[in-house]
Amino acid sequence: MAVRQGTGPSAAAAVLGVLLVLAGPHPAAAATSSAAAEPESACVAGTGPYQRELEDHVGRPVDGVQSSADCLAVRDFQRANGVSPADGYAGLATYRTMLVVAAGSDPNAAGDCPEREQRVTCVDMDRQLLWVQKGGRVVFRPVPIRTGRDYQETRPGRHEVYWRSKDHVSTLYGTPMPYAQFFDGGQALHGAPGSLYEGGGSAGCVNLTKPDAKRLWDLLAEGDDVYVWGTKPGTED
Known part of the structure; x- marks a missing residue:
């Protein structure tokens, strides 16, 4: 395309305008314009069970x-x-x-988990939460857990960590149980793959996410108390 040459400010502005039209908008400006023009998707979810x-x-x-x-x-x-x-x-x-x-920073507001001088791992099956406290101070903030299903319920009461096995594999099911800390027979605190919210429950162990299980492993030791109470929602009393 031929552009007639002139002189002076008006001619220079005309040439610049033609060049800008030929080049098109700057990529960054185009992206910004596109993002601004695209509205956030509407929130259309229906009524949920909770x-x-x-x-x-x-x-x-x-x-x-x-x-x-x-x-x-x-x-x-x-x-x-x-x-x-x-x-x-x-x-x-x-x-x-x-x-x-x-639950925040005061998960034991109801006083269900005993306060002792030593560490106590509190397993609240009603709310499906675990935390660790020492005296009245929370030293491991609440995290979600999954406890035992019907007929394989996690056993309530006072226990203590009696054996730890970092890379444990279940002898019954052949499944990995990373950062396993056993507190009652074959029942342990341990990491579990996938979602804690799927299925009816564990086979009696207290399942945590693997990152939470690792943090708990780094905190606890053999001899530490574990206190379990309540009933997992969806199981028989």
């Missing part, structure tokens, strides 16, 4: 029916606490995460 609990936790009116505002509030909670997918649905994983958050 709708009332999540509504109460995020400060929404508790009516048990999902609204657009409820969905957005639940989605914000999921994003803030690493729940995936963050879609605004009040499902089990979101509810269990809510229990961890709600």
Whole structure:
């Protein structure tokens, strides 16, 4: 394309304008414009099984029916606490995460776990939470767990860690039990692959995520107390 040459500021501006049209927009500017033009996806998840609990936790009116505002509030909670997918649905994983958050720095507010001078690993089967305290001080903040299913329930009461096996493999099931810390017969605190929220429960052990099991391994020692109480939701009393 031929561009007629002229002189002076007007001619220079005209030439520059033609060149800009030929070159097109700057890539970064185009990307910014595209991102700005693309709105965030709508929050359209329906009513979840833990709708009332999540509504109460995020400060929404508790009516048990999902609204657009409820969905957005639940989605914000999921994003803030690493729940995936963050879609605004009040499902089990979101509810269990809510229990961890709600327990906060005072998980033993009800006084169910005994306070002793030595470390006590507290296993709350009602809320499916584990933490460690020494006296009245929490030294390992609450984390989600999975305890035993029907007929293979985790045994309640006071126990103590009597054997530790870092790379243990179950002799009954042939499955890995990383960072296993045994406290009653074949029952142990240990890491488990996959989601803690799937299936009906463990075969009696206290399952943690592998990262949480490693942190617990680094803290505890043989002889430490383990105290178990409550009933896993969905199992018989």
